[in-house]
Amino acid sequence: MNLEPNVITYTTLIDAYCKIQCVEDARSVYDEMTVKGLMPDVVTYTCIMNGLCKSGKVEEAKSVFREMEEVGVVPNHFSYATLIDSLFKEGNEVEAFAFQGQMVVRGVGFDVVVYAALTDGLFKAGMLHCITYSALIGGLCKLGDVNKGELMLQEMEEKCVVAILD
Numbered sequence: 001m002n003l004e005p006n007v008i009t010y011t012t013l014i015d016a017y018c019k020i021q022c023v024e025d026a027r028s029v030y031d032e033m034t035v036k037g038l039m040p041d042v043v044t045y046t047c048i049m050n051g052l053c054k055s056g057k058v059e060e061a062k063s064v065f066r067e068m069e070e071v072g073v074v075p076n077h078f079s080y081a082t083l084i085d086s087l088f089k090e091g092n093e094v095e096a097f098a099f100q101g102q103m104v105v106r107g108v109g110f111d112v113v114v115y116a117a118l119t120d121g122l123f124k125a126g127m128l129h130c131i132t133y134s135a136l137i138g139g140l141c142k143l144g145d146v147n148k149g150e151l152m153l154q155e156m157e158e159k160c161v162v163a164i165l166d
Contacts, residue, residue, distance in 0.1 A: 005033075005035065005036075006038065007033070007038050007040065007041055008041070010030070010032070010033040010038060010040075010044070010137040011040070011041070011043050011044040011047060011096070011118075012031045012044055013026075013045050014026045014028050014029050014030055014033075014048060014051075015051075017029065017051070018047050018048065018050060018051025018052075018054070020039050021051070021054060021055050023051045023052055023055050023057070024096070026047070026048060026051055027048070029093060030044070030048060037094065039071075040073070041073060042066075042068070042073050042075065042078075043096070044080045044081060045064055045065070045067075045068040045073060045079065046075075046076070046082060048061075048064050049061040049064050049065060049082050049083065050082045051080060052064065053082055053083070053085075053086035058086045058087065058090055058092075061082070061083060061086065062083065065079065065083060072115075075108070076108065077103070077108055077109055077110065077111050077113060077114050078113060080099055080100070080102070080103050080108060080114065081113045081114045081116075081117045083096075083099050084096045084099050084100055084114070084117045084118060084121065084123065085117035085120065087099065087121075088117070088120070088121025088122075088124060088125060089121070089124070093121070093125050093127070096121055096143075098112075100118060133152065133153075133156045136152055137149045137152045137153055137156070140152060152157075
């Protein structure tokens with residue numbers, strides 16, 4: 001039996017290398033894959049982007065995103081969430097919002113992963129205001145997690161945000 005690796009096989013290896021922050025090894029596997037005539041898919045590209053972002057190489061990840069688009073592979077919500085999250089983490093809110101806007105224009109659906117990246121980024125950037133805090137605190141309390149609600153209220157007070165609770 002002659003078994004040849006396919007896109008899924010290569011992508012699995014690329015993802016594994018990226019998860020242990022061996023991005024150069026992941027790139028080597030990617031190069032081998034393309035030399036053998038296999039075209040990477042959105043999952044392959046997103047794995048590489050994620051690995052680059054986790055290694056602090058956001059500019060390279062954006063380059064991979066552009067490459068993906070140039071070869072006709074359409075980015076999905078995970079591709080965008082990866083960049084949005086990383087851009088917020090490095091303090092680049094403007095570019096994070098630009099990618100979020102690009103998602104809207106292109107009709108890429110938002111899911112819990114995208115919303116989590118946006119919410120986390122807004123919190124870290126100090127851009128959430130009292131209504132968002134109040135909604136989160138109210139939701140935590142309704143779910144019975146009063147301790148987390150209190151911690152959120154303390155954080156809110158430390159940032160001098162006025163509470164609006166019902």
